[in-house]
Amino acid sequence: MTYRRYKRKSWNALFGNWNPYQAPLRGLKQKLSYYNGVLDDFDYYIVHASEEQLEHEMKIAESEWSRLSDEIAGHRGMIAELQNKIGFIGSFFNTENTQRIRWQIRNLENTIKNKTPNLDNKYDIYRRKREMYDKKKQYLLCLQKIEIIKECVEEAERKNDKERRIKNELAKSIQEKRHIANEVKGVLRKNKICPYCGGIIDYNNGLAHADHIYPIAKGGQSTVRNMIYICKDCNLKKGTLTLNQFIKKYNLNREAIENNLTKMHKDF
Secondary structure (H helix, E strand, O other), X not given: OOHHHHHHHHXXXXXXXXXXXXXXXXXXXXXHHHHHHHHHXXXXXXXXXXXXXXXXXXXXXXXXXXXXXXXXXHHHHHHHHHHHHHHHHHOOOOOHHHHHHHHHHHHHHHHHHHHHHHHHHHXXXXXXXXXXXXXXXXXXXXXXXXXXXXXXXXXXXXXXXXXXXXXXXXXXXXXXXXXXXXXXXXXXXXXXXXXXXXXXXXXXXXXXXXXXXXXXXXXXXXXXXXXXXXXHHHHHHHOOOOHHHHHHHOOOOHHHHHHHHXXXXXXX
């Protein structure tokens, strides 16, 4: 099986008729947001416990419930055998032998009565363990879907970036490049933290600015990989400075900034 056919079989098993490799970028981001929301609903234990651990706990609970169930079934079988021994005549005549058998039957019935609540408890434990194991499988399945969608998002962004680079190369003025930048803002991810200073970005009061990492004035292009949201203060300070000039001028933490940009798949 070729890699292309393997990928097609993989997404078909996960998503059914929906093909993430042909979906538009906006649809992919909506799906990604949905599945990230699904992940948030899983309990801490489900997230951090291994699938093998949950399966082991489920099998132990199932074994204990099955063992107790077999014991009770065995007691009921013994009661049936003892009742057969008494027979039709013995049920009317109170002989010493029938009294002894009836006493055994009562003991077995009391044993069953005492064990039944424990059996119900064992079944509840098994049912809960089974649900946790099933939820873990759902969690892992959700992670698989997210990984595929992320791959498709990056592929779609690279494709869009390529188209925008062509537009940038054809653009004759900075004004035209800024017009392209406005298009990019529509699909740019809204990061909560400013990658330069580490401050929180406020998107509600016009304090979030889309920055060209490599400035337009120096030949930078309006692409997703060259643009990122930063706080207003950093944008005003950076202006037309390159990233290197900006870090040197304001004595910023180069390693932290480069790590932030790398995590966000940006060029610098």
